[in-house]
Amino acid sequence: MTPAAEFEELRPLLFSIAYRILGSVSEAEDAVQEAWLRDRASPVRPDAPRAYLSAVVTRIAIDVLRSARVRREEYVGPWFPEPLLADPYEDPERSAELADSVSMAALLLLERLSPLERAVFVLREVFGFRFPEIAAAVGRSEAACRQLAVRARRHMDAGRPRYEADLRDREELAGRFLDAFREGDVGALRDMLAADVAMVADGGGKGPNFFTPVVGAARVARVLAALAGSFTALGADLEPHRLNGQPGAIFRDREGRVINTWTLDVRGGRVQAVRTVVNPDKLGHVGPVADAWELVRRSFPGKDPRPGAVPEQRSRSTSGPPGGGRTGPGLSRP
Template identity: 70%
Template sequence: MDGVTRTEEFQELRPLLFAIAYRILGSVSEAEDAVQEAWLRYDGSATRAESPKAFLSATVTRISIDVLRSARVRREAYVGPWFPEPLLTDPYQDPERSAELADSVSMAALILLERLSPLERAVFVLREVFAFSYREIAAAVERSEAACRQLAVKARRHMDAGLPRFEADRRSRDLLAARFFGALKEGDVDGLRELLAAEVQLVNDGGGKIGSTVPLFGADKVARVLAVTIPPFAWIGAVLEAHEVNGQPGAIIRDRDGLIVIAWAIEIVDGHVQTIRSIVNPDKLGHLGPVGDAVAVINEKKQLRRDRQTP
């Protein structure tokens, strides 16, 4: 009976634990492993925790800090831009903090968090995103409350300076995103150019396996590249599905068999598309569903485009 009770306590807290771990790690698979390890430690504890939330939150935080320290070495050696694993649905919801939760899980926020130390990142996530007290944070990261306050101030200053001002009106944001994807499917260069910020950037995370590692900048160049490269996907039966990704507008591209080949995350700032992040590294897409052969799809698309252009 005791085990059942612990299982129920854990299952109730699982969404929060995953949300903490994912924001610290930027990886769905690593976050899930951290949550599972937290459960094993909780289930194996000889004594009952006075507060399951405090015990499990502290445990998953410490595990995530340790994982992040080792992961940073791999990320520094990563080929090309490194993006977090895309998250389609955040399992943790709090209506009173919905805006903070959405912004904190955005690609922009997670990439910015990468520049913090593991401790700074954990303190920021616990304090600014989930509103833990400094006493709770100190217990979780095994530092004094004063040290945690200093870490929080430093992290908040860094995040405030670097995080873009996302479109506050979600309805306006979603309407602009719909117009963007409509122009994209039509290959409408002028329509795309109108929706892109002047300094827009198109960045690809293929892990050195797929696609260019050099970002594209500027509305005219990005609009022309998108208008040429995206519509041909439909010619070979691939489908672009608009979908919220990391709390912001995005899309999933599937091949003719429904297998995932690309995930997109779009940043809309001040009424324009500011950044388009394309995740093509298959290692980062498996948690979304069965993954297709992006290289084969892209090559087939290119060949068909060449065939159509040949007299």
């Protein structure tokens, strides 16, 4: 097999490692591309290409994550990983485990780990690498890697959700949930929500927050019903889709451009969390991106929802968004 063919065969695995370390589709793709360039420049062919290339992409991802941590500390509002449409690395025998390891909930837990702990956990717990391979990848001794793995596993086990229902059951409930959303059926929505359900948006200051963080079944159901009316008025539609290995949806405008995505955390027969990504920088790989600010403006004529815009007959010194602090039912701006 040629080196190029060898690399292409391993590309899905390399991307899956990089994405779990970085939580970013674009950064993971860049890390894989950098690994390809380094592999091409190397005059020596490795005896174990899988271990060698996994080590290369892991080192690149660790370096990128260390610089990304600074940017994420300055991020406007909640930060979520970039939504992943499908994990290219498929292992039928471990598909459920792989899906759970790439869920939004799991990736947010990984954010709590140090870059080294995160890399060791991903290589060991998700992809089953041996400790000698991990030690070579992260530049630490085997003993140190074992300690890193223990600490990382302890942190992850303490917070990681347990999905007792299989994915098919979760997707069936998610389908009913999305149907109720389309119909604006508050009662049906409330019945499928956990009592302490949380609804949170990642706009990054670059997209409108379609809702501020909302907690509680009754409040979330009302916000969802209000949002359904706004989306219908815009001619928008939702496309049920598995995202990050979990049930979710992609919202599109009437031209088919992406407005935002939802991932639904379903456990115990209820929706525990609704996480939406509105930041356009995180949606380009999903498809052409809509101007969400323009969609909000069209929903509420005479009001420009963009941060810093001057509302009609109001001065710049007036605090708060136009319309008494709200841009519409369940729609707020950062």
